[in-house]
Amino acid sequence: MTRPATADIAEMSTALLNARRDRVPIPPLTDRFPDMTADDAYAVQQGLVASLLADGDSIIGYKLGLTSRPMQEMLGVDQPDYAPVLGSTVYANGGTVPSDLYIAPRMEAEICVILDAPLSGPHCTAAEAWEATRGLVAALEIVDSRIEDWKIKLPDTVADLASNGAVAFGSQVVPLGDFDPALLGMVFTRNGDLVATGAGAAALGGPLDAVAWLANTLHHLGVTLPAGAIVMTGALHAAVPFSRGDVFRADFDRLGPITLRVS
Amino acid sequence: MSTLDHDAAVERLTNAVRELTATTPLTEHHGHFDIPTAYDLQARVVAHRLEQGHRVIGAKLGLTSEAKQRQMNVEEPLYGWLTSDMRVEPGSPLIVNQFIQPRVEAEIAFLIGDDLEGDDIGAADVLAATAAVMPAIDVLDSRYAGYSFTLPDVIADNSSSAGFVTGSVLVDPTGIDLRLCGVVLEVNGQVMATAAGAAVLGHPAASVAWLVRALARRGEGLEAGMTVLSGACTAAFAVSPGDTVVARIDRLGTVEVPCR
Numbered sequence: 351m352t353r354p355a356t357a358d359i360a361e362m363s364t365a366l367l368n369a370r371r372d373r374v375p376i377p378p379l380t381d382r383f384p385d386m387t388a389d390d391a392y393a394v395q396q397g398l399v400a401s402l403l404a405d406g407d408s409i410i411g412y413k414l415g416l417t418s419r420p421m422q423e424m425l426g427v428d429q430p431d432y433a434p435v436l437g438s439t440v441y442a443n444g445g446t447v448p449s450d451l452y453i454a455p456r457m458e459a460e461i462c463v464i465l466d467a468p469l470s471g472p473h474c475t476a477a478e479a480w481e482a483t484r485g486l487v488a489a490l491e492i493v494d495s496r497i498e499d500w501k502i503k504l505p506d507t508v509a510d511l512a513s514n515g516a517v518a519f520g521s522q523v524v525p526l527g528d529f530d531p532a533l534l535g536m537v538f539t540r541n542g543d544l545v546a547t548g549a550g551a552a553a554l555g556g557p558l559d560a561v562a563w564l565a566n567t568l569h570h571l572g573v574t575l576p577a578g579a580i581v582m583t584g585a586l587h588a589a590v591p592f593s594r595g596d597v598f599r600a601d602f603d604r605l606g607p608i609t610l611r612v613s
Numbered sequence: 614m615s616t617l618d619h620d621a622a623v624e625r626l627t628n629a630v631r632e633l634t635a636t637t638p639l640t641e642h643h644g645h646f647d648i649p650t651a652y653d654l655q656a657r658v659v660a661h662r663l664e665q666g667h668r669v670i671g672a673k674l675g676l677t678s679e680a681k682q683r684q685m686n687v688e689e690p691l692y693g694w695l696t697s698d699m700r701v702e703p704g705s706p707l708i709v710n711q712f713i714q715p716r717v718e719a720e721i722a723f724l725i726g727d728d729l730e731g732d733d734i735g736a737a738d739v740l741a742a743t744a745a746v747m748p749a750i751d752v753l754d755s756r757y758a759g760y761s762f763t764l765p766d767v768i769a770d771n772s773s774s775a776g777f778v779t780g781s782v783l784v785d786p787t788g789i790d791l792r793l794c795g796v797v798l799e800v801n802g803q804v805m806a807t808a809a810g811a812a813v814l815g816h817p818a819a820s821v822a823w824l825v826r827a828l829a830r831r832g833e834g835l836e837a838g839m840t841v842l843s844g845a846c847t848a849a850f851a852v853s854p855g856d857t858v859v860a861r862i863d864r865l866g867t868v869e870v871p872c873r
Binding site: 529549 | 679790792793794795796797803804807808809810811812815846861862863
């Protein structure tokens with residue numbers, strides 16, 4: 351029996367909770383349960399989130415992961431994944447990230463969508479996502495893995511909050527208008543050196559396609575995206591490892607810049 | 614001492630184009646030669662096209678990203694010349710079997726409005742002399758098997774120049790920050806790569822300025838009316854008959870070419 355039983359799922363949620371708290375990574379869950387499914391993994395994630403909420407945290411929105419084809423090919427999947435974004439993990443624009451809060455952190459620049467109206471599946475389109483959008487915000491995500499050395503298969507990262515660590519948002523919410531969010535350009539620098547560039551289409555073809563995918567996927571769980579929810583739509587480039595003293599800046603066309611420093 | 618036989622080297626490259634058959638790097642046959650010599654050979658390869666009745670209508674840059682420069686262990690980009698036979702007109706297909714091993718890249722193209730020359734030209738001079746910018750698809754075709762070459766080899770091969778398509782709407786660059794413009798390359802509706810203009814030497818106009826300064830070393834320059842492909846924003850992708858290639862650039866528009 352290489353699929354986890356209910357007790358195993360609860361045990362994995364607890365192991366991930368402890369790994370987050372103690373900053374000590376654990377072996378891949380799929381080492382012990384090679385046949386673990388994505389559904390099993392989301393059950394682990396839900397258990398983990400329930401514990402975090404019981405500790406006083408909140409859900410402010412969602413993040414998508416595995417949104418680019420290179421990442422999907424690396425993990426041998428043809429779908430992204432998602433996890434809630436927690437209220438306790440938000441940094442201010444210009445803020446300082448203590449690197450010792452994380453295990454093996456990496457930085458990503460992405461477009462964040464803020465909803466104005468509730469959005470639900472099962473047949474949500476990018477056009478409906480557009481209608482429900484208040485605006486776009488420049489964002490950074492710190493991804494981290496509570497799994498040793500990022501040795502993740504799909505169920506490992508799904509269970510581990512889609513490898514979410516923390517987020518930060520730019521200072522302006524820019525309404526949609528006479529531009530295509532899929533073409534929004536982004537220039538990413540570390541300590542002033544160019545490390546990556548990208549455009550909105552890198553994540554699932556565009557930010558609003560990403561939101562529609564999320565709304566449809568959450569529908570299966572009976573969840574509606576509420577008004578005001580934020581959606582981190584996925585990295586526009588390969589994630590960048592960082593170390594103490596680094597200053598990251600993502601400069602988005604139309605959305606402006608966002609900066610984080612690492613201490 | 615190098616035993617480079619210029620005639621034989623040029624003939625190897627022009628034969629490869631005529632016979633649509635890849636050859637082996639010149640440096641394997643003739644030993645290493647330096648960069649100025651490589652541009653001498655390039656000039657003769659281009660002259661061969663002019664002898665066939667074609668005109669020089671522009672230039673292109675290569676190795677404009679730090680990643681590619683590191684890969685080739687160089688600290689400078691390179692350039693080649695675009696001739697009139699390389700242009701694919703809007704609405705016309707790219708005929709794949711007219712190339713050896715074609716690959717496509719998305720780029721920002723500059724239509725030069727005023728002659729540009731000098732060893733002190735900067736990005737602002739380039740923008741001031743630019744009549745328009747356009748989205749472009751650069752079609753590379755190395756005459757060396759498997760794109761396996763050293764820097765002097767690829768320069769002699771006119772920097773793999775083979776074909777190009779530009780968008781048919783001319784856009785005034787005034788007020789556009791080309792550094793931040795998003796670039797998306799699609800093949801058959803699939804997003805193959807994305808970037809922003811900064812991927813090209815930090816700014817596409819800085820890339821064109823480098824070209825003008827490099828040309829000044831040889832007493833050359835850019836003329837009004839020339840089209841300059843400022844360098845690949847994305848990786849290059851192989852194409853086959855039946856493919857449709859689309860480059861979309863924010864604020865500049867779209868250019869599309871079907872492959873036959």
